[in-house]
Amino acid sequence: NAGVTQTPKFQVLKTGQSMTLQCAQDMNHEYMSWYRQDPGMGLRLIHYSVGAGITDQGEVPNGYNVSRSTTEDFPLRLLSAAPSQTSVYFCASSYSTAGAPGTGELFFGEGSRLTVL
């Protein structure tokens, strides 16, 4: 059981380049989300999805696109990379429990460290 798998682990881009961070989970979780982590800022939500075909914006969505065509995959696309997008990116998944008071625990991938020059 691999859990949440992120690729690549490290990436260096030049300003203006585009790329996709891949995220896959094998736990059949309905919820998936992308966070970025910067020093002193904690984890900030970029985009999230409550199921295949459904996505929504988080706290810091600008410059990023997502899609959720399958339950397993939730790729994050950087359309035109900027130095401000240098960060560590975490993908997470969570199960849905009917009637639960709030979102369930998140299972995180190991992170993708992105540097934009």
Place this chain on the structure above:
Amino acid sequence: GQQVMQIPQYQHVQEGEDFTTYCNSSTTLSNIQWYKQRPGGHPVFLIQLVKSGEVKKQKRLTFQFGEAKKNSSLHITATQTTDVGTYFCAADLHGSGNTGKLIFGQGTTLQVKP
């Protein structure tokens, strides 16, 4: 801006001392979760609190949820070097159910001197 405020940002303690981090929100929370991230690692779930005034313990860790469900704390008794890391609270701010939108506090980074 950050809707879940966590303090302090950093804490340095001598091994054996106690440690507490606090999490506050201006809105009533459905639940609150706590995570630990070791240096270079990814966040790992510790616990979830749901009920007003709830207190849960995990060995030396004590978690509390405020009566008004707007604040929470994590207290570590007699810290050890294995407690080093960043502790995050996280909450589902919108609605009273399962929205999938979990917002994190800024985290408290704990350093323990042996």
